[in-house]
Amino acid sequence: MKPSLEVKIHNLVLKNPVMTASGTFGYGPEFEDFFDPSTLGGIFVKGTTGKLRQGNPYPRMAETPMGMLNAVGLQNKGVDGFINDIYPRIKHYHTNLIVNVSGSTIEEYIEVAEKINSLDHVPAIELNISCPNVKEGGMAFGTSCPSAAAVTRAVREVYQKTLIVKLSPNVTSIAEIAQAVEGEGADAVSVINTLLGMAINAETRRPVLSTVTGGLSGPAIKPVALRMVWQTANAIKIPVIGLGGIMTASDAIEFILAGATAVQVGTANFIDPAVCPKIIEGIEDYLIRHGIDNIKSLISGLNIN
Amino acid sequence: MKPSLEVKIHNLVLKNPVMTASGTFGYGPEFEDFFDPSTLGGIFVKGTTGKLRQGNPYPRMAETPMGMLNAVGLQNKGVDGFINDIYPRIKHYHTNLIVNVSGSTIEEYIEVAEKINSLDHVPAIELNISCPNVKEGGMAFGTSCPSAAAVTRAVREVYQKTLIVKLSPNVTSIAEIAQAVEGEGADAVSVINTLLGMAINAETRRPVLSTVTGGLSGPAIKPVALRMVWQTANAIKIPVIGLGGIMTASDAIEFILAGATAVQVGTANFIDPAVCPKIIEGIEDYLIRHGIDNIKSLISGLNIN
Amino acid sequence: MRKFIHDFHVVENRDLNPGHFVLTLKPDVELTPIFPGQFTEVRVDGSANTFLRRPLSIHDVDYKANTVTLLVQKKGDGTNRLASMKYGETVNLVYPLGNCFHIGSSGERALLVGGGCGVAPLLYLGKVLAKSGIHVTTLMGARTEEYIMEAELYKRYGELLITTEDGKAGTKGYVIHHEIWRERNFSFDRVYTCGPDPMMKAVARLAARHHVPCEVSLEQTMACGVGACLCCVVETNEGNKCTCTDGPVFDPNNLINWL
Amino acid sequence: MRKFIHDFHVVENRDLNPGHFVLTLKPDVELTPIFPGQFTEVRVDGSANTFLRRPLSIHDVDYKANTVTLLVQKKGDGTNRLASMKYGETVNLVYPLGNCFHIGSSGERALLVGGGCGVAPLLYLGKVLAKSGIHVTTLMGARTEEYIMEAELYKRYGELLITTEDGKAGTKGYVIHHEIWRERNFSFDRVYTCGPDPMMKAVARLAARHHVPCEVSLEQTMACGVGACLCCVVETNEGNKCTCTDGPVFDPNNLINWL
Ligand SMILES: Cc1cc2nc3c(=O)[nH]c(=O)nc-3n(C[C@H](O)[C@H](O)[C@H](O)COP(=O)(O)OP(=O)(O)OC[C@H]3O[C@@H](n4cnc5c(N)ncnc54)[C@H](O)[C@@H]3O)c2cc1C
Ligand SMILES: Cc1cc2nc3c(=O)[nH]c(=O)nc-3n(C[C@H](O)[C@H](O)[C@H](O)COP(=O)(O)OP(=O)(O)OC[C@H]3O[C@@H](n4cnc5c(N)ncnc54)[C@H](O)[C@@H]3O)c2cc1C
Numbered sequence A, B: 001m002k003p004s005l006e007v008k009i010h011n012l013v014l015k016n017p018v019m020t021a022s023g024t025f026g027y028g029p030e031f032e033d034f035f036d037p038s039t040l041g042g043i044f045v046k047g048t049t050g051k052l053r054q055g056n057p058y059p060r061m062a063e064t065p066m067g068m069l070n071a072v073g074l075q076n077k078g079v080d081g082f083i084n085d086i087y088p089r090i091k092h093y094h095t096n097l098i099v100n101v102s103g104s105t106i107e108e109y110i111e112v113a114e115k116i117n118s119l120d121h122v123p124a125i126e127l128n129i130s131c132p133n134v135k136e137g138g139m140a141f142g143t144s145c146p147s148a149a150a151v152t153r154a155v156r157e158v159y160q161k162t163l164i165v166k167l168s169p170n171v172t173s174i175a176e177i178a179q180a181v182e183g184e185g186a187d188a189v190s191v192i193n194t195l196l197g198m199a200i201n202a203e204t205r206r207p208v209l210s211t212v213t214g215g216l217s218g219p220a221i222k223p224v225a226l227r228m229v230w231q232t233a234n235a236i237k238i239p240v241i242g243l244g245g246i247m248t249a250s251d252a253i254e255f256i257l258a259g260a261t262a263v264q265v266g267t268a269n270f271i272d273p274a275v276c277p278k279i280i281e282g283i284e285d286y287l288i289r290h291g292i293d294n295i296k297s298l299i300s301g302l303n304i305n
Numbered sequence C, D: 001m002r003k004f005i006h007d008f009h010v011v012e013n014r015d016l017n018p019g020h021f022v023l024t025l026k027p028d029v030e031l032t033p034i035f036p037g038q039f040t041e042v043r044v045d046g047s048a049n050t051f052l053r054r055p056l057s058i059h060d061v062d063y064k065a066n067t068v069t070l071l072v073q074k075k076g077d078g079t080n081r082l083a084s085m086k087y088g089e090t091v092n093l094v095y096p097l098g099n100c101f102h103i104g105s106s107g108e109r110a111l112l113v114g115g116g117c118g119v120a121p122l123l124y125l126g127k128v129l130a131k132s133g134i135h136v137t138t139l140m141g142a143r144t145e146e147y148i149m150e151a152e153l154y155k156r157y158g159e160l161l162i163t164t165e166d167g168k169a170g171t172k173g174y175v176i177h178h179e180i181w182r183e184r185n186f187s188f189d190r191v192y193t194c195g196p197d198p199m200m201k202a203v204a205r206l207a208a209r210h211h212v213p214c215e216v217s218l219e220q221t222m223a224c225g226v227g228a229c230l231c232c233v234v235e236t237n238e239g240n241k242c243t244c245t246d247g248p249v250f251d252p253n254n255l256i257n258w259l
């Protein structure tokens, strides 16, 4: 018998726990040549703001040991652009489309959330209070309990469907921030966004990124992400979606054992655009090999004795 | 003409800016077969506590993508063991011997610092308020401004030579912690200790480390370390000693450009036990190639325009 | 154009000079159609410091032999690892990526200007242009004689002009110093260029002065190569565009600060 | 013993069975003296997932040919990369590391017990023992007949006994099931063992029952191999000891929870 890969995040039913991380999978069509996005548990689309944004100047990327820094800075067509130009092209996907909602002010988060609330085929949003790449706001909201609580509360008031908050790893205690947003009615948290990092070109004596600092992602951050998922899952009751450096099915299983109900795959999509179906298959193989008939029994299944 | 590699950290004169990081170079003799430790700018010896400690149970190590987690947990012979058994074997080194002072209580830090104060050939200590691997204390001191200030103040009262404080990267704002210890009379800061991480064996569904979490080091953390050195150097006036993932001369130069006056090499010693002389040589080559006659002119030399 | 991820086998790895080599690669399946100017994202296995794929232009395509060829400059760890690849080893490619050069009408005269390893995409371009009945002139700028690459191959599709910095071969100077640009010599309907940005800018300005259309091929650093990460942007009149999907070939008229 | 960091060249890479291979390595300089039981830390280049060096026992030393030999089990990325190494490729070794087996006096009888790739250090040990006039008996435990490794070589230095799990070759069962352990057969002055911990513990207990000294060779995970990181500890009667410098060879009487 095939094992069940289905998990639930609040009201969302995911056919499998593998989703793609915001900013690393475009909107889905970019990967249609490689596999059918409908096979995913969900798609977190690129960070969406109130108005169209050009993002940061080039260069926006630096390769690092087993990772990369990005300073894209939320380039996107704005929420109206998303609704008019992009949504019609992807709403037929048989998967959970989740919009990553970003902003500089609480008002902007509210504006975007309200507009997305009306889209039938978007059952959830992910509040990005952790983007390290825009000067005004973004990460600042995610690095203190009061501000994280404030933006969650404001959005909760206008948004009725599943509300996921994406947490920043650049904090002393991610568990406390998680508790703060849980207290304001968040339905789940995503852990983690990128670690703030920096790259320098020794030869030119200049920063590699136009913004000097940027967000670190990829396998390099996996140990930190895993630790934060574990700490967060032990501190709150709502589900945790784990991400940070997942490249393989084994990585995904580790996050699930640490307490994640589902996972997101980010930077790995750049190395292998067809990695997600491989991860899904690998999880299924793992379950069969270990004689487990339901993935749910692996969640928080870490044996620490 | 040979360029000058000499730098100063408060009263310490370093013949070159390359030192070895605490816990990664033993006490020096371990590497004598590979090169003469006296060629280093300095040696930070293993974390030293009031009493002998056995450290954490095995397993204490997990390899990660371009890094490693350790949970050694301050195994050491205690300050008296250091003074009686080890110090006599290394005090003849013609370099700066710096003792990494660790503890669980402020009293323990004071006890160790006082005893080390009397050693003629130890011109400085490094207060380790950032060890993630011992339950009681350690990192806890380094993750809030008041506690970091308190332990610095207490040790400053009893310790007259150069006082370096080693900061934890597991905080929201490392610059604020740096300012707090600067305010209490620290003469320099070391940035960074290990990032708290975790590793899981998916097959056994167990943590790899006996302590579940451990400290992440190696090239994986370099982008975060570099960012923190830059933020710290911009926030304080005392010198910053940079470390985290340095493997090559170019890495060392990047830290110096970001604001470090000197650097420490840690995990790289495991990959190439003779890496330090290569880094020193590489820095010299860089200076010659760039027509720079004094390394001091590179410190904070990052051109961000 | 549908994109694929395929394993290719190294059929040949040929050194051109101390800094450049040519890799000929063959997949197990049939090659998909590739257009001049397109590139591939190459996964470099066995290089600890090469995490991301490496974008490389398609240098040549041989549908009969079912091979693609890459002309690569040894730059850092990634390209040096590729340089060490031996017959039979496997490389994984995502291809074909990006847009392509515009192919004009039969009888036109095209000038292809390449500098350094920027000549890479111009061989396949010359081949396709020649096949389309277009008169091809390739102007190749090399540092020294040693760095003139595959002259015989380029000559197959038209005239080959050369500049070297010391003048030991061809005209002395950079590509823009070649006499072909003088008013009385210039007789082209279209200019294509690939190479360092300053060279391409100078070429684009010369083309503009001669009032002929020009296309430039950019090399912004890339993470994904498929339009997902938005790392490879270039500023255009219509806002930021992705070099990997909207390019790598652009009309310099649309690029900010180019003309 | 002075430690060195040297580049070695692959002289031979020989498959023993699907899971094991033997690498013969030669440095440009003269080999330093190596004692049985010592190991080397091998830098594995060209494997993105292998950051740390890999500790491997010295399987054999040939001072005349100036080579060392490693017997390696393909476990993960690191050992699989080593398995792919070809003649002439370079590997960097830190060696010789650790303590060594105790060599008794001429005329003694030694039993060497190896399980799986734990047989690795026993070949060189047998060689040195035999040279010292000690009677060597090697007891090798293999999963199946296919996994009996280099039987002919071990036989050069003494008797070779074998156990396999299915009994198709030698005695059926594990090494501890061999009849050599029966009171009337046991005639050894010393036991050496290397293999999985549970096997070594069982062997150590049998040796204790026969009242002969025993030495076990541990394989704790290591980062530095030179006593600097304190990652490779094992609990002993005198507190934590480093397997890389105080070991890998230990007297099981000194290890906590071993007898
Ligand atoms: C669309 C496209 C097509 C290309 N076609 C070719 C080709 O046909 N032949 C060829 O030899 N090269 C080509 N390149 C460039 C090639 O991708 C880089 O040289 C290669 O990625 C370097 O990898 P590396 O690991 O060897 O060097 P790295 O270690 O990654 O880099 C070495 C140095 O070069 C710099 N660098 C690397 N890539 C770039 C870049 N794209 N732009 C600016 N600086 C960079 C790095 O910052 C570093 O300082 C192309 C690039 C693009 C974007
Ligand atoms: C002193 C010493 C001598 C050794 N001698 C030999 C030898 O002669 N021949 C030989 O084949 N092997 C020997 N080993 C073991 C060898 O070091 C490991 O098998 C090797 O490091 C695995 O590397 P890898 O990259 O292939 O696998 P990895 O991907 O690193 O590991 C694969 C799996 O094995 C586990 N693992 C790896 N190393 C160890 C270890 N030391 N202890 C427990 N679990 C581990 C990992 O956790 C992982 O689950 C020795 C080890 C030590 C400490």
Ligand SMILES: Cc1cc2nc3c(=O)[nH]c(=O)nc-3n(C[C@H](O)[C@H](O)[C@H](O)COP(=O)(O)O)c2cc1C
Binding pocket: A021, A022, A023, A024, A046, A047, A048, A070, A072, A074, A100, A128, A131, A166, A192, A193, A194, A216, A217, A218, A219, A221, A243, A244, A245, A246, A264, A265, A266, A267, A268, C229, C230, C231
């Ligand atoms: C190029 C790039 C763009 C990103 N854009 C966004 C974004 O718009 N919103 C967001 O919440 N996270 C964004 N992220 C962060 C990822 O969603 C993810 O949290 C992070 O990359 C860690 O996961 P990974 O290691 O699997 O990539 C971006 C990451 C990358 C690499």
Ligand SMILES: Cc1cc2nc3c(=O)[nH]c(=O)nc-3n(C[C@H](O)[C@H](O)[C@H](O)COP(=O)(O)O)c2cc1C
Binding pocket: B021, B022, B023, B024, B046, B047, B048, B070, B072, B074, B100, B128, B131, B166, B192, B193, B194, B216, B217, B218, B219, B221, B243, B244, B245, B246, B264, B265, B266, B267, B268, D229, D230, D231
């Ligand atoms: C095995 C190991 C043991 C360590 N022990 C100590 C210690 O006792 N005291 C301390 O302050 N830091 C200790 N550290 C942290 C290092 O000194 C250094 O801050 C960290 O490893 C980052 O530098 P790196 O990436 O160059 O290794 C230890 C690190 C490792 C890997």
Ligand code: FES
Binding pocket: C221, C222, C223, C224, C225, C226, C227, C228, C229, C230, C231, C232, C233, C242, C243, C244, C245
């Ligand atoms: S490289 Fe990712 S969008 Fe172009």
Ligand code: FES
Binding pocket: D221, D222, D223, D224, D225, D226, D227, D228, D229, D230, D231, D232, D233, D242, D243, D244, D245
């Ligand atoms: S491996 Fe580092 S002390 Fe033994």
